[in-house]
Amino acid sequence: xxxxxxxxxxxxxxxxxxxxxxxxxxxxxxxxxxxxxxxxxxxxxxxxxxxxxxxxxxxxxxxxxxxxxxxxxxxxxxxxxxxxxxxxxxxxxxxxxxxxxxxxxxxxxxxxxxxxxxxxxxxxxxxxxxxx
Numbered sequence: 001x002x003x004x005x006x007x008x009x010x011x012x013x014x015x016x017x018x019x020x021x022x023x024x025x026x027x028x029x030x031x032x033x034x035x036x037x038x039x040x041x042x043x044x045x046x047x048x049x050x051x052x053x054x055x056x057x058x059x060x061x062x063x064x065x066x067x068x069x070x071x072x073x074x075x076x077x078x079x080x081x082x083x084x085x086x087x088x089x090x091x092x093x094x095x096x097x098x099x100x101x102x103x104x105x106x107x108x109x110x111x112x113x114x115x116x117x118x119x120x121x122x123x124x125x126x127x128x129x130x131x132x
Contacts, residue, residue, distance in 0.1 A: 005085045012078040018045040
């Protein structure tokens with residue numbers, strides 16, 4: 001489940017950056033943007049997102065606002081995926097994508113936080129005690 005979340009978050013990041021790049025080229029290229037190769041590549045990458053948003057968006061939203069709405073909805077989806085991934089990482093600290101969070105809890109445990117040590121012990125990822 002956590003691996004699926006990481007993959008979905010990465011896809012959302014790629015699509016978001018492609019939408020951002022397409023928006024910047026929309027502003028820079030002006031009326032000749034359809035002849036710009038990079039704009040067409042980014043448009044191809046973002047077309048599934050545009051179609052999905054156009055399908056769920058109310059009819060009064062015109063086509064020129066679909067790009068901005070796509071970017072905002074994709075950002076909201078990314079934020080929700082990050083929040084859900086953080087929750088899943090608290091249950092599976094041993095997963096490779098949770099390494100930074102696990103390290104943070106290990107640092108807190110070494111600094112004396114009882115809650116952090118207890119969480120690490122429950123998941124059997126507690127640091128080994130130092131041997132003399």
